[in-house]
Amino acid sequence: MPSFPKPKIPDAVVPPPLRKPAKPGSAGTPQGQAPSDLKTSPPERKTAGDKLLDRGKDAPIDALGWVDQRLAVSGFLTGMLFRKVPKGTNWFYTLGSATLFAFIVQATTGVFLAMFYTPSATQAYSSISHINNEVPLGQLVHGMHKWGSSVMVILIFLHMGRTFFFGAYKYPRELNWVIGVVLLILTMTMAFTGYLLPFDQRSFWASIVGININGTGPVVGPYLSDFLRAGPELGATTLSRFYAIHMLLVPGAIIALIGAHMYLVVKLGTTAPPWVKAERPKVASPVSELDAGVNGNGRVDGNRVNGSPVSGEGNGAV
Amino acid sequence: MKPQDKQAYLEEYELLKKKGKPFFPYAVMKDSAMALIVVAVIIAMSIILGAEQGPKADPTTTTYVPRPEWYFFFLFELLRVIKPPELVPIATIGIPTICMVLLLLLPFYDRGPERRPERRPIATTAGIITIIAMGYLTYLGATGGSPTEIDMQVAKRYEPGKEVVAGSGCLACHKLGENGNNGPGPELTHIASRIPRAAIIRSVEIGPGIMPSFRELPPKKIEQLADFLSSLD
Ligand code: HEM
Numbered sequence: 001m002p003s004f005p006k007p008k009i010p011d012a013v014v015p016p017p018l019r020k021p022a023k024p025g026s027a028g029t030p031q032g033q034a035p036s037d038l039k040t041s042p043p044e045r046k047t048a049g050d051k052l053l054d055r056g057k058d059a060p061i062d063a064l065g066w067v068d069q070r071l072a073v074s075g076f077l078t079g080m081l082f083r084k085v086p087k088g089t090n091w092f093y094t095l096g097s098a099t100l101f102a103f104i105v106q107a108t109t110g111v112f113l114a115m116f117y118t119p120s121a122t123q124a125y126s127s128i129s130h131i132n133n134e135v136p137l138g139q140l141v142h143g144m145h146k147w148g149s150s151v152m153v154i155l156i157f158l159h160m161g162r163t164f165f166f167g168a169y170k171y172p173r174e175l176n177w178v179i180g181v182v183l184l185i186l187t188m189t190m191a192f193t194g195y196l197l198p199f200d201q202r203s204f205w206a207s208i209v210g211i212n213i214n215g216t217g218p219v220v221g222p223y224l225s226d227f228l229r230a231g232p233e234l235g236a237t238t239l240s241r242f243y244a245i246h247m248l249l250v251p252g253a254i255i256a257l258i259g260a261h262m263y264l265v266v267k268l269g270t271t272a273p274p275w276v277k278a279e280r281p282k283v284a285s286p287v288s289e290l291d292a293g294v295n296g297n298g299r300v301d302g303n304r305v306n307g308s309p310v311s312g313e314g315n316g317a318v
Numbered sequence: 319m320k321p322q323d324k325q326a327y328l329e330e331y332e333l334l335k336k337k338g339k340p341f342f343p344y345a346v347m348k349d350s351a352m353a354l355i356v357v358a359v360i361i362a363m364s365i366i367l368g369a370e371q372g373p374k375a376d377p378t379t380t381t382y383v384p385r386p387e388w389y390f391f392f393l394f395e396l397l398r399v400i401k402p403p404e405l406v407p408i409a410t411i412g413i414p415t416i417c418m419v420l421l422l423l424l425p426f427y428d429r430g431p432e433r434r435p436e437r438r439p440i441a442t443t444a445g446i447i448t449i450i451a452m453g454y455l456t457y458l459g460a461t462g463g464s465p466t467e468i469d470m471q472v473a474k475r476y477e478p479g480k481e482v483v484a485g486s487g488c489l490a491c492h493k494l495g496e497n498g499n500n501g502p503g504p505e506l507t508h509i510a511s512r513i514p515r516a517a518i519i520r521s522v523e524i525g526p527g528i529m530p531s532f533r534e535l536p537p538k539k540i541e542q543l544a545d546f547l548s549s550l551d
Pocket residue numbers: 092093094095096097098099100101103156159160163168169173176177178179180181183184187258261265269270271272
């Protein structure tokens with residue numbers, strides 16, 4: 001029997017959640033393991049097979065430890081999973097991850113469609129017919145991609161509405177809002193470029209009008225429509241251009257920006273609903289004066305109005 | 319936001335966070351439930367509504383519906399509301415561009431510390447008006463169908479031209495007598511009193527502004543179409 005070399009990792013480098021429990025009967029108490037845990041398991045006699053089994057059981061943990069020793073991400077992962085979300089977080093806060101999920105559905109179904117789709121003016125239409133009529137589950141996947149786009153557009157608007165009405169774009173999350181708006185534009189670009197790909201009458205003529213609409217824009221308009229059309233008439237080159245934008249350019253940008261968006265969400269934390277206030281511990285003077293300042297400010301309508309004498313005093317005291 | 323407002327916000331946020339629950343499993347549960355609903359809805363829509371193809375794209379055809387996907391209706395309808403040709407660039411690119419810039423820069427001009435919507439009257443009103451406007455335009459787009467019939471009575475020799483106009487999607491953007499959508503294109507009911515036959519042909523072939531070019535129509539059809547339209551004065 002070949003024996004697999006087992007890397008030995010010093011306990012100190014493995015973060016507690018990934019640390020494997022001490023083996024029964026083994027000497028020494030690993031860090032974080034109460035000695036009382038060891039009492040229950042009496043020493044056993046082991047056959048060679050048992051030992052191998054044990055080793056097999058440990059392998060995943062060992063492998064995890066091995067990887068983590070090199071990547072050092074488990075601290076980040078556990079920090080991310082067990083970080084606290086503020087009091088009052090409710091269902092409105094699921095809209096962002098729902099958008100993300102809709103995007104994942106689009107990406108996955110899109111990969112399957114790409115396996116059968118041919119981006120050429122002569123074959124695009126028939127390749128879609130092939131997907132619909134002959135590929136197993138083809139129409140289901142095609143339909144999911146088609147309707148998923150509507151669902152994603154609805155969700156992204158709802159998510160934007162939530163962050164808008166909750167004032168979540170304010171300090172310190174301004175940049176996340178800006179990234180969000182770019183994601184919105186990119187999502188609409190996906191919707192526009194994807195519409196041409198089935199190459200049926202509807203998509204053909206709607207894209208012509210869409211490109212012409214771009215062309216009426218001031219200054220860059222004509223250049224933009226020339227770029228999109230990729231020739232004097234909408235045709236084969238237009239289709240491959242839309243395909244490249246829809247398949248490579250924009251999805252890449254979206255994935256990168258979602259990454260940045262999520263990084264900021266984890267880094268800054270999500271807002272609490274604006275109506276939720278923390279009950280502060282009742283402590284004497286300086287803190288309660290600060291309190292008065294905040295509440296005083298809160299009561300003033302409008303942006304930079306500071307007329308309230310309460311807020312003036314409160315701020316003065318800080 | 320003044321520095322002390324920022325400080326106050328961060329302190330308040332720290333407290334709220336201490337009172338909060340861990341992301342896993344509480345938020346993760348909600349997010350997963352929502353994810354399941356999203357997939358279920360998408361699969362259901364796919365099964366119920368399907369993914370049927372329309373007829374194959376054909377530049378020489380005479381029946382089509384040049385309509386965008388529903389989530390672009392509000393842009394398309396904007397053209398119908400703003401019609402004078404000199405204003406079209408404003409409607410097509412101007413308004414959306416201005417709106418996008420305003421949206422992008424929002425956190426940089428709305429910097430007050432207040433977050434409750436009922437205490438941000440300007441922002442909240444603007445948001446609600448935008449939603450109503452976009453909803454209304456989308457509704458207009460959804461209900462404004464693309465007629466393919468022209469009820470107008472015409473002399474026998476103009477009938478073929480009438481059929482070409484009715485079947486070529488012109489009515490999606492032009493009003494003609496009782497039929498057709500009033501915009502984005504100009505009304506055609508009395509087109510001959512405004513421009514001569516040659517100009518009609520030129521417009522059909524070039525496709526001015528956002529109008530598609532109909533250059534690929536068979537010449538005979540273009541002749542018939544021009545005969546019909548130039549009889550409308
Ligand atoms: C592909 C599109 C998008 C994805 C996948 C996405 C995802 C998320 C997720 C998962 C969160 C965490 C909190 C929550 O779910 O509410 C979040 C927060 C946020 N998003 Fe998005 N988002 C997208 C687009 C947008 C857009 C279009 C905007 C606004 C223009 C935006 C602005 C924000 C802001 C300001 C936050 C912080 C909210 C808070 O702390 O309460 N996002 N996003």
